[in-house]
Amino acid sequence: MIYESLRKELRSKKYRMTAQREIVLKIFAESGEKHLGAEDVYRRLIEKRYRISKATVYRTVELLSKLGFLRRLEFGEGVYRYELATPDSETLHQHIICKTCGEIIEIDEKTVKDLVKSVEAKTGYLLNDYDIKFYGLCPRCQSRRNINMENRM
Ligand SMILES: [Zn+2]
Ligand SMILES: [Zn+2]
Structure with a gap:
């Protein structure tokens, strides 16, 4: 425990x-x-x-x-x-943050691993640590923004 x-x-x-x-x-x-x-x-x-x-x-x-x-x-x-x-530091997940509402979601391990592998392949580096963050607009904020734009028209 x-x-x-x-x-x-x-x-x-x-x-x-x-x-x-x-x-x-x-x-x-x-x-x-x-x-x-x-x-x-x-x-x-x-x-x-x-x-x-x-x-x-x-x-x-x-x-x-x-x-x-x-x-x-x-x-x-x-x-x-x-x-x-998590006990296994290799499986650390990474995050996506919504710039508007601040919601934070996690990027699944497989996506992160695929990304790391492709960076390794492209650079020849052996990556043993990384800290990846994506910033953007979550689906809810995107639709809220679309609604606002429609109202304005
Ligand atoms: Zn949001
Ligand atoms: Zn997390």
């Missing part, structure tokens, strides 16, 4: 497994929504009536990402977002 390995990892690094650390990780494990910012985590904890300070939440997500339990993501919003880290 993820909490067991967190406990072990914290102990080996001389950190204590606190209720706060466990509950923050739980928010990620149980929330269907991924890519949470520290602010989102804080809001969810408050909704669940946990007493925790915002500073503690910020510190905790940072620590959990340093220990490799969370993957820290940056989408140029001026804040970091986090998601549960």
Whole structure:
């Protein structure tokens, strides 16, 4: 279980497994929504009536990402977002971000692998790390934009 390995990892690094650390990780494990910012985590904890300070939440997500339990993501919003880290770093998925509504979806592994393979073939490089982000307009925002344009005519 993820909490067991967190406990072990914290102990080996001389950190204590606190209720706060466990509950923050739980928010990620149980929330269907991924890519949470520290602010989102804080809001969810408050909704669940946990007493925790915002500073503690910020510190905790940072620590959990340093220990490799969370993957820290940056989408140029001026804040970091986090998601549960997968044990196999090779299978890291990548993201598409809607420039209008901020929705973030994931690009499946196969697409990413195909892309990496084709870049390797073209450049002769052996790629062992990558960070790919696509920015655009999600289908919902596209149709919203089309509706606006129709209304204007
Ligand atoms: Zn959108
Ligand atoms: Zn993701």
